[in-house]
Amino acid sequence: MAINVVIAGPRGKMGSEAVKMVLNEEDFRLVACIDRKNDGKTLNSIISSVDATVPIYDDIETCLDQQKEVDVLVELSVPEAGYKHTKCAINHGIRPVVGTTGFTENQLAELDELAKKQNIGCIIAPNFAIGAVLMMKFAKMAASYFPDVDIIEKHHDNKLDAPSGTAIKTAELISENRTVKQQGHPEEKETLTGARGADVDGMKVHSIRLPGLVAHQEVIFGSAGQTLTIKHDSIDRASFMDGVKFCIERVLESKGLTYGLENIL
Structure with a gap:
């Protein structure tokens, strides 16, 4: 069964690599993207090298309310949005894989508590390489x-x-x-x-x-x-994609917050 993925930050350098990786993996299915500037558009209209008509939302709540079959959020946007997106995903019972940095100790503790309460995993990796x-x-x-x-x-x-x-x-x-x-x-x-x-x-x-x-x-x-x-x-952001793929697969099996890829290798 395919793992249904939403990517936040598809236009970024990491996000665009993640889009290519997810689209090329047989066991993954990209169901939506979150981008603050392109609400209502499709992915192929903002990234010329992509032919997938994946819907784009500027609001994560709307996205997760409308997309009913989401397993994993891959959060690769910006620090000010990363915490909001991660918390929202957990509250919807969706497992986050997060490469965005800048979380405080209090935020990490809160996300860990929320994930355990929902009995789901959350992986935050400062580096996926x-x-x-x-x-x-x-x-x-x-x-x-x-x-x-x-x-x-x-x-x-x-x-x-x-x-x-x-x-x-x-x-x-x-x-x-x-x-x-x-x-x-x-x-x-x-x-x-x-x-x-x-x-x-x-x-x-x-x-x-x-x-x-x-x-x-x-x-x-x-x-x-x-x-x-x-x-x-x-020397190339493709170096991070093996780690992203690994985390998408592993977050489905974990419980609570895992901070750092070294804890699941």
């Missing part, structure tokens, strides 16, 4: 031996949030194994505010935004006489 997930897991392992660490994440200049969800998740995983310490000289001063990056338990997180980039991160550990760099590069 399998290699990026391995990069995070390796960094967590290394943190037991290298407590001095900087995280440098680089993305395209249209990304709205900084630092990235991947960088935040990496810092959280490192913190589980790292002894909390303040890095650098105790009397260091920034002559330009922000030069040393954001601070997470004493480790530094730096964000770079430039045209030509897609999604890149390196975690640099240092100790006496040596450095260790763990790096991942996504």
Whole structure:
């Protein structure tokens, strides 16, 4: 039986890749899209490379009220809409797979509680690339031996949030194994505010935004006489689609909120 999917954010770079992936998968069926600018149109009228006459809605409530056979919402829109869309899907008994970032701890806790109440799964993945997930897991392992660490994440200049969800998740995983310490000289001063990056338990997180980039991160550990760099590069958004596909399949079997692809690999 096909898995019926709604995609929020079909015009975005991630969303357009997800549209192609879902349309090309025999076991998936794209039943609708959510796009704030194209209510009432069909997908083939806004994406020239797509010939599917999939309906578009600008309001998720209307979409889910009219589309009665939806299994999964793939949320790839923008941070200000991501929480609303995810919560609405759960309240309709529809399982969200979310790549949009920027959720607060309180929002994550609320979504987890709602999903458990509805007895359905919800997966929020700051990064769908399998290699990026391995990069995070390796960094967590290394943190037991290298407590001095900087995280440098680089993305395209249209990304709205900084630092990235991947960088935040990496810092959280490192913190589980790292002894909390303040890095650098105790009397260091920034002559330009922000030069040393954001601070997470004493480790530094730096964000770079430039045209030509897609999604890149390196975690640099240092100790006496040596450095260790763990790096991942996504050079095409197709790299994320195996993870999206995997999550669509797995969210049907899970219960409550799963935050991070590494928890279901």
